Amino acid sequence: FEQFPTLAKNLGPELGTTSILQQINVFRGDMDKRGGRGSHDMASWQGFFDEIHKIGQITNPVKAEDVCTNDLIPAANDFDKAKVKADADGVKLSEENGRGRVGEK
Structure with a gap:
């Protein structure tokens, strides 16, 4: 950790x-x-931005499409997913974390 x-x-x-x-x-x-890893649900983001504006966490309204984009998602998801999964399955967490592999119970 x-x-x-x-x-x-x-x-x-x-x-x-x-x-x-x-x-x-x-x-x-x-x-x-979703349209792949990293894909943004614009309606959810807009709801989040509207809410934080409403409660005063930000002073100016934000439009989701001004700060989020899905234009890069296809290229970002063009990788060998099976290799990534195999690599991740092989990772061991330290004993102090109380688990063997990520996701094991």
Whole structure:
């Protein structure tokens, strides 16, 4: 948990690792409904920008299409997905994180 020492300290290694994996699932969204990894759901982004403007976190409204684009998604997803999965499946987390491979319980 070397990259996130505060999270490791606050949550502990196992819960911290689980928390990060859960966050990834949230921001990744439903991949079957997306145009590839990194694809933006513009309506969701617009809802987010509208809400943070409404509650005063930002002073000026933001249009999602002004700050988000899906133009680069096809090229960004043109890679050997099977190789990436095989590489990821081979990664071992340190014992202090309480797991063997990412996603194992």
